[in-house]
Amino acid sequence: MKQSQQQExxxxxxxxxxxALREAVKRRTAELDGKNRELEIEAALERVRTVAxxxxxxxxxxxxxxxISHQLESLNVKEIRNVQTAIFYxxxxxxxxxxxxxKHDKKLATETTYNNNEIHEAFATQMLRGxxxxxxxxIKLLK
Numbered sequence: 001m002k003q004s005q006q007q008e009x010x011x012x013x014x015x016x017x018x019x020a021l022r023e024a025v026k027r028r029t030a031e032l033d034g035k036n037r038e039l040e041i042e043a044a045l046e047r048v049r050t051v052a053x054x055x056x057x058x059x060x061x062x063x064x065x066x067x068i069s070h071q072l073e074s075l076n077v078k079e080i081r082n083v084q085t086a087i088f089y090x091x092x093x094x095x096x097x098x099x100x101x102x103k104h105d106k107k108l109a110t111e112t113t114y115n116n117n118e119i120h121e122a123f124a125t126q127m128l129r130g131x132x133x134x135x136x137x138x139i140k141l142l143k
Contacts, residue, residue: 065100
């Protein structure tokens with residue numbers, strides 16, 4: 001009887017150790033998945049930096065927008081409508097809007113006056129505050 005109880009105790013101990021090992025493997029796998037994702041993001045950023053550092057003229061900004069779009073897509077960011085950036089010319093109250101539309105592989109640059117439209121002016125004011133600024137708005141369509 002004593003040997004049978006010892007075997008049960010040993011079996012229970014092995015089962016508990018097995019469960020603990022499985023949990024440790026799950027935790028470590030999650031950690032490694034997180035680290036791999038960080039490395040994927042860093043690699044994507046480095047590819048965008050390479051394009052950005054090779055810019056020589058304003059129109060090269062279109063390639064940077066395209067690179068950002070492609071890298072976001074490679075990171076499985078879904079439904080990117082467009083990537084855009086702007087260069088401001090405060091003396092003229094204008095900015096050049098550089099845009100890349102992935103769905104149509106279309107690049108365009110348009111110069112926009114920002115002191116004659118409420119939304120454009122709010123956008124410009126926010127962007128001209130400095131690095132790290134962003135602007136978000138919603139335009140309600142009239143029926």
